[in-house]
Amino acid sequence: MTVMTFAKAINDALRYEMRRDERVVVLGEDIGVNGGVFRCTEHLLAEFGPSRVIDTPLSESAIIGVAIGMAMNGLRPIAEIQFSDFIYGGFEQLVSNLAKVRYRSASHYFAPVVVRTPVGGGVRGGMYHSQSPEAYFAHTAGLKVIIPSTPSDAKGLLLSSIRNDDPVIFFEPKRLYHSMKEDVPEGEHTVPLGKARLVREGDDVSVITYGATVYDSLEAAERAAQEGVSVEVLDLRSLVPYDWDAISKSVKKTGRPVIVHEAPRTAGFGAEIAATIAEREIYSLEAPIIRVTGYDTPYPLVHERLYLPNPDRILEAVRRSIGQ
Amino acid sequence: MGLAESLPFVRTRVRRKLIICNRIDGHWGWYEFIAVLGGKVLPDPEKIGVSSDDLLKMYKAMVLTRVLDRYILRLQRMGKVALYAESLGEEAVEVGVTQALQPRDVVFPTYRELGIYLTRGVPVAEILDRMTCTVDDPLKGHEFAIFGDKRFNIVPAPTPVSTQIPLAVGYAMAAKLKGEKMVVLTIFGDGATSKGDFHEGLNFASVHKPPVVFVCRNNQYAISTHISKQTGSSTIAQKAVAYGLEGVRVDGNDVLAVYLTTKAAVDRIREGAPPVLIEALTYRMGAHTTSDDPKRYRTEDETQSWAKLDPVSRMRDYLISKGVMDEEADSVLRSEVEREVAAEVEKVLQKSGPDPLVIFEDVYSDPPWTVLEQMEELKRMIGIQRVVRR
Numbered sequence: 001m002t003v004m005t006f007a008k009a010i011n012d013a014l015r016y017e018m019r020r021d022e023r024v025v026v027l028g029e030d031i032g033v034n035g036g037v038f039r040c041t042e043h044l045l046a047e048f049g050p051s052r053v054i055d056t057p058l059s060e061s062a063i064i065g066v067a068i069g070m071a072m073n074g075l076r077p078i079a080e081i082q083f084s085d086f087i088y089g090g091f092e093q094l095v096s097n098l099a100k101v102r103y104r105s106a107s108h109y110f111a112p113v114v115v116r117t118p119v120g121g122g123v124r125g126g127m128y129h130s131q132s133p134e135a136y137f138a139h140t141a142g143l144k145v146i147i148p149s150t151p152s153d154a155k156g157l158l159l160s161s162i163r164n165d166d167p168v169i170f171f172e173p174k175r176l177y178h179s180m181k182e183d184v185p186e187g188e189h190t191v192p193l194g195k196a197r198l199v200r201e202g203d204d205v206s207v208i209t210y211g212a213t214v215y216d217s218l219e220a221a222e223r224a225a226q227e228g229v230s231v232e233v234l235d236l237r238s239l240v241p242y243d244w245d246a247i248s249k250s251v252k253k254t255g256r257p258v259i260v261h262e263a264p265r266t267a268g269f270g271a272e273i274a275a276t277i278a279e280r281e282i283y284s285l286e287a288p289i290i291r292v293t294g295y296d297t298p299y300p301l302v303h304e305r306l307y308l309p310n311p312d313r314i315l316e317a318v319r320r321s322i323g324q
Numbered sequence: 325m326g327l328a329e330s331l332p333f334v335r336t337r338v339r340r341k342l343i344i345c346n347r348i349d350g351h352w353g354w355y356e357f358i359a360v361l362g363g364k365v366l367p368d369p370e371k372i373g374v375s376s377d378d379l380l381k382m383y384k385a386m387v388l389t390r391v392l393d394r395y396i397l398r399l400q401r402m403g404k405v406a407l408y409a410e411s412l413g414e415e416a417v418e419v420g421v422t423q424a425l426q427p428r429d430v431v432f433p434t435y436r437e438l439g440i441y442l443t444r445g446v447p448v449a450e451i452l453d454r455m456t457c458t459v460d461d462p463l464k465g466h467e468f469a470i471f472g473d474k475r476f477n478i479v480p481a482p483t484p485v486s487t488q489i490p491l492a493v494g495y496a497m498a499a500k501l502k503g504e505k506m507v508v509l510t511i512f513g514d515g516a517t518s519k520g521d522f523h524e525g526l527n528f529a530s531v532h533k534p535p536v537v538f539v540c541r542n543n544q545y546a547i548s549t550h551i552s553k554q555t556g557s558s559t560i561a562q563k564a565v566a567y568g569l570e571g572v573r574v575d576g577n578d579v580l581a582v583y584l585t586t587k588a589a590v591d592r593i594r595e596g597a598p599p600v601l602i603e604a605l606t607y608r609m610g611a612h613t614t615s616d617d618p619k620r621y622r623t624e625d626e627t628q629s630w631a632k633l634d635p636v637s638r639m640r641d642y643l644i645s646k647g648v649m650d651e652e653a654d655s656v657l658r659s660e661v662e663r664e665v666a667a668e669v670e671k672v673l674q675k676s677g678p679d680p681l682v683i684f685e686d687v688y689s690d691p692p693w694t695v696l697e698q699m700e701e702l703k704r705m706i707g708i709q710r711v712v713r714r
Contacts (some may be wrong), residue, residue, distance in 0.1 A: 062524035106463045108474040165689035241692030277606020
């Protein structure tokens with residue numbers, strides 16, 4: 001075990017897998033000489049050279065398209081999109097090729113690409129460095145969508161994603177990169193895709209969340225405990241596939257689900273979870289399903305603390321859920 | 325030495341049409357229009373270095389493409405094919421570029437590529453299985469009009485135009501990294517050159533120089549939009565210049581010009597030369613697809629003027645004039661091809677369609693529970709609803 005920040009854990013996973021598997025290459029803007037704007041690819045160029053650590057033109061569609069072509073020819077490319085706010089330039093490649101190469105070719109070809117990209121707000125990044133676009137990709141058959149919230153999970157889920165034969169959009173909550181650190185296993189360490197993590201057990205309310213809002217939810221749970229309310233916090237970690245068994249188990253126990261994410265509410269991933277709970281667990285419910293999310297606006301700069309699902313907003317939802 | 329200069333036998337015959345643009349070496353010059361079957365006196369096969377076998381192979385592939393193309397259209401009119409993009413008039417481009425490749429070279433085509441499939445040796449039966457989506461369809465009825473198969477190193481085309489271009493660049497980059505002596509060829513239409521992925525792909529390739537050749541089949545129409553409304557450039561070839569790459573323009577109705585130019589490019593790229601953009605100027609004699617009516621946007625006169633440059637007839641006349649085949653051999657070949665295709669069409673019409681559950685195959689390597697659950701849902705529904713097959 002070594003103490004690592006979130007960014008360091010990503011870097012450690014990349015180095016470990018590049019040493020282990022020579023098919024793994026990384027490509028993206030400013031990832032080589034500069035080590036990535038968040039330093040996630042630091043020192044990789046020196047160790048693996050420019051044919052495996054590829055500084056690309058500023059060209060999101062080409063980065064993703066080239067990664068797909070590389071993967072079809074047997075490599076395991078990891079494409080970095082500098083901010084997920086810029087991923088739309090490569091959107092057509094993601095939905096029309098990455099998600100569909102296997103289907104279009106009836107598995108003659110497949111593209112095991114991992115697209116790593118920072119997600120979310122809380123860093124005063126404004127409209128174009130703070131967005132949470134995960135729902136677009138969760139809506140696209142053929143892609144898997146992963147969002148870790150701890151350094152350990154970041155490493156373990158990234159290794160599993162690289163080794164997975166399906167394309168993965170790997171969101172990294174950027175406000176955790178350097179603020180979150182913990183003991184991370186050295187060397188081999190994988191976390192299975194599609195499994196949620198029970199972060200805190202509780203009996204009264206289930207907060208179902210992912211990404212950086214796991215910590216806001218924990219703080220809200222702590223404060224709720226002081227008021228005598230026992231809150232369970234579930235970190236989904238994986239949106240496609242998502243861990244229905246874990247959600248179901250928690251909702252059966254508490255009957256009061258509160259879904260939290262930074263992305264705007266309407267047609268956000270929370271809507272999918274809410275609908276599935278309504279379809280399958282409505283008789284377990286003791287209260288309406290509540291969503292605490294970003295608002296249906298572009299991401300605001302100066303009032304981002306109000307926009308984000310902060311602990312105050314989550315606690316308010318918990319109180320509403322138990323009828324206070 | 326530029327690609328055009330490397331083909332000395334065509335240099336005397338290239339000046340059918342000259343277009344001014346800014347050349348790669350930085351000064352104003354001529355953009356040559358490479359043609360072999362263009363002048364009054366055509367070069368002998370020995371002079372252009374193409375064997376009789378190869379000449380006949382290309383001719384046969386063009387004839388087969390034309391015949392099968394007509395049959396697939398008829399099958400579409402019978403309701404047996406969902407949608408089809410015909411190759412009429414563009415056989416020389418499809419056959420010529422493919423003949424220039426080795427079997428290990430990989431093709432990233434667009435959706436109008438019957439000649440590529442046939443030149444690669446894909447059996448007529450497999451193409452018919454594909455177009456009519458039978459139980460033996462190698463792509464399981466997932467999509468229309470396209471063909472792809474790893475055994476033939478053909479990647480099935482995406483319908484959103486130009487998006488295969490960065491994939492071809494990536495495939496070639498992986499080949500370079502792995503030390504494979506493979507060349508990747510991607511082909512796209514004139515409309516594709518207005519899209520970002522054409523420019524992002526060429527730009528990326530100009531920096532990393534993987535073994536890739538870009539071919540634009542400029543058939544002058546993107547559905548109804550004429551090339552003059554597509555770009556302000558006088559050629560597509562000159563767009564390569566901005567990326568520091570060589571661009572050449574060939575007569576796309578001249579299978580020998582297409583073949584020789586592509587082969588020269590591919591041979592150089594295989595030895596490490598940078599990527600090349602080849603513009604093959606041709607004309608789409610038919611409709612865009614079976615859902616299109618070209619009478620709405622172009623005149624019969626225009627189409628007829630291009631009929632005089634029919635690529636199949638030009639190659640036929642050349643082969644007969646040079647004694648590579650005679651009229652009788654040609655008519656034997658044509659009736660054999662017709663018979664072969666007709667027999668395969670008969671067979672394919674007897675086949676049933678793929679299992680409904682193929683809907684859920686090839687989405688993931690290990691499908692999420694959501695997909696598996698939906699498959700079970702369809703299984704239950706199949707029992708209680710009429711499932712329309714093919």
